[in-house]
Amino acid sequence: MNILNKADEIVNKRKEEKERFYGSFEEGMEKAAKIASIIRSKKISTEDIYICLVALKLSRESYNHKEDNLLDAVAYLGSYNNYINNK
Numbered sequence: 001m002n003i004l005n006k007a008d009e010i011v012n013k014r015k016e017e018k019e020r021f022y023g024s025f026e027e028g029m030e031k032a033a034k035i036a037s038i039i040r041s042k043k044i045s046t047e048d049i050y051i052c053l054v055a056l057k058l059s060r061e062s063y064n065h066k067e068d069n070l071l072d073a074v075a076y077l078g079s080y081n082n083y084i085n086n087k
């Protein structure tokens with residue numbers, strides 16, 4: 001299966017399954033932004049968290065190709081797009 005299709009499965013079709021374990025992905029990203037803001041004593045937005053996670057996955061990919069790196073990066077971008085559209 002293409003990574004774009006896999007990312008769609010992760011982000012859009014398994015949302016209910018993920019919420020049972022960790023809560024809403026968007027809410028988790030918002031909480032991560034709040035926690036990071038407290039730790040760093042400066043405002044870090046939810047958008048910043050999404051972009052940082054994408055950057056982390058692309059950084060890992062620069063060392064060694066693993067499809068999971070690209071899949072996660074695309075899934076984070078898809079979720080970020082949903083987040084923007086839902087605002």
